[in-house]
Amino acid sequence: MVDRQKRIGKLISGSLLSGLEAKLSEDVNVEDISVGRLVVVDGKENKFFCLLKDVSLQATNEDILLNPPSDDFAKQVHAGINTFYKLSIQPMLVMPQNPMEDDRPRPSTTVPPHFSNVCEATEKDVSLIFGKPDKNSPEIGSPIFMDVPVCLNLEKFCKRSNAIFGKSGSGKSVLTRMVLGYLIKSDLAVNLIFDMHGEYGWSATNESTGIDDPSLRQLLGSKVAIFTVDGDSPLYRRVRPDYDVQIPYSAIEIADLELAAGELGLTQAGIETMYRMSDKWGEEKWLSRFLEMDTDDFPAVVEDLKVNEQALGKLHRCLIRLKKLPFIRKEVADDTVERIMGEIQAGRHIVFQFGRYNSMLAYILVANILTRRLHKLYIDKTDFARAECIEGPKPLIITIEEAHKFLDPQVARQTTFGTIAREMRKYNMVLLLIDQRPSGIDDEVLSQVGTRIVGELGDERDINAVLTGLPNQGTLKILINNLEPRQFLLTGFALPMPVVIDAKNYSSFCDEVSIGSGIILDAVKQKKVFDDLNAKVYGDDQIVFD
Amino acid sequence: MTDRIGEVIQVYTTRFLAQSDNLLNPPYFGSFVRAESQGMSIYGLVFNVYETSIDPNRRAMAFGIEREELLKQQPQIAEFLKVEFEAAVIGFNDAGHIRAYLPPFPPRIHSFVYPCSKQEVLDLTEDLEFIRSINSLPGLPVEELVAASIRLAYGERGSDRNFLVRAGQEIAQLLKDEYEKARSIIRRISDGR
Numbered sequence: 001m002v003d004r005q006k007r008i009g010k011l012i013s014g015s016l017l018s019g020l021e022a023k024l025s026e027d028v029n030v031e032d033i034s035v036g037r038l039v040v041v042d043g044k045e046n047k048f049f050c051l052l053k054d055v056s057l058q059a060t061n062e063d064i065l066l067n068p069p070s071d072d073f074a075k076q077v078h079a080g081i082n083t084f085y086k087l088s089i090q091p092m093l094v095m096p097q098n099p100m101e102d103d104r105p106r107p108s109t110t111v112p113p114h115f116s117n118v119c120e121a122t123e124k125d126v127s128l129i130f131g132k133p134d135k136n137s138p139e140i141g142s143p144i145f146m147d148v149p150v151c152l153n154l155e156k157f158c159k160r161s162n163a164i165f166g167k168s169g170s171g172k173s174v175l176t177r178m179v180l181g182y183l184i185k186s187d188l189a190v191n192l193i194f195d196m197h198g199e200y201g202w203s204a205t206n207e208s209t210g211i212d213d214p215s216l217r218q219l220l221g222s223k224v225a226i227f228t229v230d231g232d233s234p235l236y237r238r239v240r241p242d243y244d245v246q247i248p249y250s251a252i253e254i255a256d257l258e259l260a261a262g263e264l265g266l267t268q269a270g271i272e273t274m275y276r277m278s279d280k281w282g283e284e285k286w287l288s289r290f291l292e293m294d295t296d297d298f299p300a301v302v303e304d305l306k307v308n309e310q311a312l313g314k315l316h317r318c319l320i321r322l323k324k325l326p327f328i329r330k331e332v333a334d335d336t337v338e339r340i341m342g343e344i345q346a347g348r349h350i351v352f353q354f355g356r357y358n359s360m361l362a363y364i365l366v367a368n369i370l371t372r373r374l375h376k377l378y379i380d381k382t383d384f385a386r387a388e389c390i391e392g393p394k395p396l397i398i399t400i401e402e403a404h405k406f407l408d409p410q411v412a413r414q415t416t417f418g419t420i421a422r423e424m425r426k427y428n429m430v431l432l433l434i435d436q437r438p439s440g441i442d443d444e445v446l447s448q449v450g451t452r453i454v455g456e457l458g459d460e461r462d463i464n465a466v467l468t469g470l471p472n473q474g475t476l477k478i479l480i481n482n483l484e485p486r487q488f489l490l491t492g493f494a495l496p497m498p499v500v501i502d503a504k505n506y507s508s509f510c511d512e513v514s515i516g517s518g519i520i521l522d523a524v525k526q527k528k529v530f531d532d533l534n535a536k537v538y539g540d541d542q543i544v545f546d
Numbered sequence: 547m548t549d550r551i552g553e554v555i556q557v558y559t560t561r562f563l564a565q566s567d568n569l570l571n572p573p574y575f576g577s578f579v580r581a582e583s584q585g586m587s588i589y590g591l592v593f594n595v596y597e598t599s600i601d602p603n604r605r606a607m608a609f610g611i612e613r614e615e616l617l618k619q620q621p622q623i624a625e626f627l628k629v630e631f632e633a634a635v636i637g638f639n640d641a642g643h644i645r646a647y648l649p650p651f652p653p654r655i656h657s658f659v660y661p662c663s664k665q666e667v668l669d670l671t672e673d674l675e676f677i678r679s680i681n682s683l684p685g686l687p688v689e690e691l692v693a694a695s696i697r698l699a700y701g702e703r704g705s706d707r708n709f710l711v712r713a714g715q716e717i718a719q720l721l722k723d724e725y726e727k728a729r730s731i732i733r734r735i736s737d738g739r
Contacts, residue, residue, distance in 0.1 A: 071736055
């Protein structure tokens, strides 16, 4: 372990509020300095852990800017005297120079003295802040330009709703898989993952290599149950899902359909009509009854409900799309929510997949219906447990992709997801929001997010949204702007200070969490060898084994 | 000493005037010289060299003949001419240590002046303090003088680039508020690379 501090500058000015400023040492190449780095300011009695947030060009003399030095020699001579580089750093944590055993880094409440040395953080510093990896605080990457683990405190992570943001291609899915993998491995909470794009089940395609990487089920075996609405999907040729989900019409509430209004093309008049039908025909029966009708039956309905015939026709055309989702049926054999609850109580984690029905409509409907019922069940069980002074249901983390569809400012106040996000862990339920458009999420929900993991984001509005409710937004904004693919800014409740990391290598994650990884990975490798051989021998002819 | 180049004829605390021993090899502008006086070496930097008539009331006159030819034809003319040079005091030798600041007293009149040895030039220019001394003396062609002396010291150091950069930085630092002046000196020493 190399642990010699490299001095990069001296503190010259600044404040706790706006950040500190240091002059870069002449012997340090400015091109080696990059924003997002962790630096340490050596005060008299304390070490200040800071984030490098900006580097700027400075001149002591206006004249030199008007008549810049022309040759390299002159540039070299003026460097450090008439021209210099200023580092802007934000103090975050402070720790005594000679810490006692129980000293932990605490938030910085003052600044170091003038001309204190500013050094690159050493591996020792980083492990002082982020701790050493273990089961409940696994390594999820290393600070940029360093090779030291940054650990995510999962115990804290489970206590709030969290979010992983990043545009597509930022490595968000892979990181999410790692976080979920570690969560499952730690057993600190049960996970219900609404896996819209089929990435968290058996395997997921690696975008850069095109080869399938093992995903949660493959890595963690029977700890993970796969629920699907599309049991016939080719996805499951190799591995059968644990449970084929069917949802009865009676489980669909008008609020669920309202949430999918955009996808269904519902109008306000249509929604009014639905309420009329529900009042008249019963909450659980109206939908199946309405969908069984055809246009000939409409005049009677118009008569009965006093609604506009055209609106009725339009509503019918909208809702008939539900019939294209074969997992929504009139009668079902089994109650999915009870099943999920059973699995949760047994401590199994659930990946809920959509197979070929990965349309937004199916996703929104299913996620919303199930979560609403689960939430009710959880409230009942938690309240019951409180009254009886017994242990409540296991903490549950619900992972939702495309979170903005559920937490849009217009609907967030009414949906179950909005409620869960706001009430935090009162009922042992929290959310893990996965999204590439955080600007579409309600501010109130965003400000309740405990830990944020932010990857590359293109849109200014998204960046601003991600920072809602955080201190030092200016600094964090610069850091987000400078992220590259597979780099993430981690900030919030589960981290002692914000940090930019290079995400951990997926294969080392697999080696770490996988149960009997050797056997499974060998099997995968063997299958690949076998497939290659087949391709060689038989070319493109498909061979199907029963 | 055989390498004597002149004799001090007028002194001030900060500068001295010497008459050159011969007309053929006057000291260079910007060169380092040493006056030996009262057992002490006092170092100066030549900032002005001039040739004049020995009689202040009689100016030399034009003959319209090349100097070499003229001196061959009328060798007596050489007897009426003298070369004098002025040096700014930049330091002294105190019991074997070179001090780059003003000595307690100037050299005495009629002290002899010698060129500095290579080692002396190296020692005198090591901490570059002499640049500050020159800059603070009034009436000197500072820019030219600093550039010339640094080029010379650079040559004595076997064209050590680090020295040149160090000197340039000293100049940039000293003339922080006079960027144009610093720039012109730096350009001059930069040419010497």
